[in-house]
Amino acid sequence: MNTTAHADALRPVITFKPPAVDIQLPYSHELEESVIGGLLVDNDKWWEVDAIITPDDFYSKPCQEIYTAIAGLLSKGIPADIATVQDELERQTRLTPIGGFAYLIEIAKNCPSAANVTAYAVRVAEYAAERRLKIDLAAAFSGDTEALMRVRRPTHNRRLSLPISKGFDGYNTTQSYVIKNYLPENSLTAIYGPSGSYKSFLALSWGCHIATGKTWNNSRAILGAVLYVVGEGGIGVPRRVKAWADLYNHGENPLFLYRVNCPVFFADPQQVYELEQAAKQIEKESRLPLKLIIVDTLARCFGGGDENRASDMGAFIQGCDRIKATTGATVLVIHHSGKDEDRGARGSTAFRASLDAEYMVKREGNGGALVLRCTKMKDCEEPEQQAFDLKPLPVFTDDDGDELTSLVLVDTGRKPAEEIPEELSGISRLTGNHMVVWQAIRSRTANAEPCTRSVIRDDLKAIGADTKNFARTIAKLVDDGLISIDGEQINPLSHSSVTTPTQ
Known part of the structure; x- marks a missing residue:
């Protein structure tokens, strides 16, 4: 028996009954299997494929089941190979109905080219759109008015349709902020500066004001939950929060400010998935939308990659974008400046290109203040450069009777002092x-x-x-x-x- 005949023997019988007689529904079983086989061989293509098709686009029920298992594994950061997909399908008691383990092997073995899996997915999506249109046409001829409306105003292929508007429609749409004029909503934003420039104090001040809905520098903050990924700072972060609470919140704990007290590697899909689950837990507990995720710092949450390599930085950015898309929150990354501060943040320029807003922070002379300068604001006017003082406050007395203090950012800016030439x-x-x-x-x-x-x-x-x-x-x-x-x-x-x- 040749390879094709053997594959056909393993292939389960597909039955599909359309809602009207004499309708030939277009599909290609070989293309659907090629999508599955390509993903089993190369998981990295799934992000592209997932943007093109859904499980419902598969005509073959077995292919639909396998694709669903693959997508479920990869969305959790778990590699999807023959063994893990087999285990997932067995766990759901779906392996035998789709042809068993031998069918998975045949699909992977007969895939023409994993490199072309995106092109296969596009064709599968096109076949799915054609099938839906034919089914709706048949139903419309049978008197189904809803199907007729879908034919007249097609909405089936939502992933392949482009949003179109006319002229200046939408010119008066206003930018949404979590802190007006400073932090755009659902954006990727960064603060960078040299070590010791107080950039973490600024990020924490923004976070605390959002978590309590308090105005910052005469700019309205939208009340919402905040998640602080503490890659750096250790025990210093809760002390800074306590100092802020004493100065601005009558000593009361800002309960909607949450912390993850370890780095999260944004290039690792599994850790990104865990952060997504933490975000869901926070929203459920707080009954508020998650408005801000602070990443402190890029270096500690970068993993083992090279910040100067565009591909490694791209993986970090992809993780940030995924978190931004799934949570709807603004992601604020704290980053270090390079050796030459005037040339911007450290590492690949791909990071700055991906940002919606960017701020540079440096100390004002040798004193206890920072100067905040906006270096990029994608869709609106940049706020003016200002200086913000930092005030030391006692936090608690330790067992030896020593008073421990922390700095807190004064939330009203002023004109920066003239810099030393x-x-x-x-x-x-x-x-x-x-x-x-x-x-x-x-x-x-x-x-x-x-x-x-x-x-x-x-x-x-x-x-x-x-x-x-x-x-x-x-x-x-x-x-x-x-x-x-x-x-x-x-x-x-x-x-x-x-x-x-x-x-």
């Missing part, structure tokens, strides 16, 4: 007056204008700056190697060349 970074004991004098010198020399003690003193008086300690300020700038004095002329030393005016 790069040329002055590393210079100790600089005051605002030193910086004013330095800027006056740089302004004069950059335009090739006279720069003498008397000229700079007059410039300072003109802007209302203090000149009482002018001589001492000039002496410090000389001692620090920032300027040189040649008679009355002052020359900056921090740049290798001075900008000259255009001739």
Whole structure:
């Protein structure tokens, strides 16, 4: 017996009775088996196939049963091979009716090419649409008015139809937020910055305000449950929550803020599935929609991949997108900046490309404040750059009688203080007056204008700056190697060349 004949012998008899006589329903058993065989050989194709067909698109009941088993396993992060699918079908007492273990082997063995499984799925979906149309036509001719409406306005093939609108329809649709102007609803968002830049304090502040429905920085927050994936922070996170509660919630626990106290690898479908189950449990317990999932940090929740490799970053993004789609929550990822902060977050640029909103955070000088700057806002206006102070609060007293404190972000922003110019970074004991004098010198020399003690003193008086300690300020700038004095002329030393005016 040849291979085809053997497969036909194993193949169960398919019976299907249409609602009207003399209807030839189109299908291809070989294509349906090729989809199943391709998935058994290559599970990675399932995400593409799942976007094209549903179990109901299979004409063959055995293929429908096997596809359902495969989809159930893969959606839980469990590999779907011949052994696991056999076990799943046996558990449901469905293996024998579909042809037994031998039929599974034949399907996998006779698959023409696992690489073409997506194309097979498209054709199976097309056959399914044709069958439904023929059945509805037959029913419509028999007087079924609902079937007639479906023929006139087809809705069968929802996965292959494209949403179409006209002109400026929808121009007045407003962006939905979980925190207005800052966190778009059902979005993928990131905060990045160097270590110690207080980015986790910002994320936690957003989470606590959403979990209690409190306004943040004069922006409305939508009340909902929040899930914090604590990949970093350890025991520090609950202490930060306690400090926030003492300052903003009368000391009461924000009960709709939940924590997962371990990293979750978003590139691992099994762990993503477990996070989805946790989200369902939270919504059931809180009776609120899950509005925000905080991932702290990308590095700790990345797994064993390489952040710089686009394919590894793509797997992480796919996990975030899946969580976003299944929960409806905004996913907020805390990430580190690269060696050059001006070039953005660390790792593959695929991450930034996938974001709906992105924020950069850095410390304001050496003080206890952060500067928040929006570096991407996909569908609306970027909020202005602001600084937010952090306030230390006592949290509890330990067994040795030592008082333990935690910082809490003040939720009202202010204009950032003027930053120390790069040329002055590393210079100790600089005051605002030193910086004013330095800027006056740089302004004069950059335009090739006279720069003498008397000229700079007059410039300072003109802007209302203090000149009482002018001589001492000039002496410090000389001692620090920032300027040189040649008679009355002052020359900056921090740049290798001075900008000259255009001739």
